[in-house]
Amino acid sequence: MNFDKKRRARVQGGWATAPISNKGGFKLGSPSVSKPTQNDESNMNIQGKQRSSDYLSRQVLSQAKSNKGKPPMPVGPIWMAKNVDTPSPRSTFVFEDPEEEIKTKPEDKLITKPGVFDISTEPSGVSRIRYFPNFIEPSMSDSFYAELYKDIPWRQRHDIHNGIQAMQPRLTAWFSDVPYTYAGVTEPSNSVEWPPALRQLKNQLAEVTGVEFNALAANLYRDGHDSIGWHSDDEKIFGQTPIIASLSFGNERVFELRKKPPASESGERDYTFSQVIRIPLQSGALLIMEGYTQADWQHRVPKEYHDRGPRINITFRVTVPEADR
Ligand SMILES: O=C(O)CCC(=O)C(=O)O
Incomplete structure (x- = not known):
């Protein structure tokens, strides 16, 4: 019982990070995360993401420390809010000739x-x-x-x-x-x-x-x-x-x-x-x-x-x- 409580607390700590979408459509925080089975491949993947998410949070924290005195950085990996798997439409750069001719004055x-x-x-x-x-x-x-x-x-x-x-x-x-x-x-x-x-x-x-x-x-x-x-x-x-x-x-x-x-x-x-x-x-x-x-x-x-x-x-x-x- 005591052991169960401790375990839930540890897993809830993990859930406290921002949700991230993944390829399989799972959401972190799904109850299955709290009961990993060693041979369950999909759970292994989710755990992997969980670990990398913790790792990123640490990265952001240590970056924030090293940025002391510099302009404030956004807290947290802001790209996580985006659906990174959906390719954004590429904007095409089209060079247009300037309408007016660029003139220069020859040296006197x-x-x-x-x-x-x-x-x-x-x-x-x-x-x-x-x-x-x-x-x-x-x-x-x-x-x-x-x-x-x-x-x-x-x-x-x-x-x-x-x-x-x-x-x-x-x-x-x-x-x-x-x-x-x-x-x-x-x-x-x-x-x-x-x-x-x-x-x-x-x-x-x-x-x-x-x-x-x-x-x-x-x-x-x-x-x-x-x-x-x-x-x-x-x-x-x-x-x-x-x-x-x-x-x-x-x-x-x-x-x-x-x-x-x-x-x-x-x-x-x-x-x-x-x-x-x-x-x-x-x-x-x-x-x-x-x-x-x-x-x-x-x-x-x-x-x-x-x-x-x-x-x-x-x-x-x-x-x-x-x-x-
Ligand atoms: O004074 C000069 O050197 C030029 C005189 C001039 O341009 C002119 O007479 O048309």
Whole structure:
């Protein structure tokens, strides 16, 4: 009797663990568990499960001890509540192409050494720049600066950007026997003789490039706050592949180029991912833009917020007869 009581208590202790289902459909806690027969195979199996369940409980307990101080673990083998024999439906992973193309901005480039650079070969064709930082030696470029400052009839004009008319942040002049219209400004034609410094520079350029430039635009940046915004010199009067020779005098400024992205259906261009090339233009530097640089790139001289003295830039150009535009 006493012996029977003790035995029941021991078995009830076993029943106290969470129920587990098993293959044979037995439930732990079935009365048959309390009376195992040594030769009963199914009871042996159930006992086996009972033992492994006790073993798991011990495992969980010792795991809980070793997790002291760590975030709380769920108490008990939580998977026991699930029917582990029923395969859960496999979710299939389907890779879908992202709807939007992943864009990256090419690394910006800085050109400081002389040379010839094919900056792109598409979409229109080769865009080429030639850079000669010491085209005119320093003492000569100082005297060119002084003469150009004095002899060019500088004026401040208005232009129009995004429908807004504003004073240009620089002074300009135009020498050509054809008028030049850009950004809502028309520079009238003039047949005046070019000042001697401009004639001398034009001849020097003809000698090294073989090009007879017949027009020029002059810019005077009075300080670092003067600038010229993003634009292309792609007006028809310069033909399909304009050649433009730019000479700088006075304070150094950074000249920037950015690649034109394809236009949207509405004709707009998003320059967020455009490559930018920077070229410092010191006094006496020559930069030539040719090929499709005007078709495929824009350029500018941005404002600078630290002290800069004045700078003169002359862009020598070739205007083409109407039949070739
Ligand atoms: O000042 C410069 O270097 C650039 C001038 C320019 O972009 C222009 O005259 O169209």
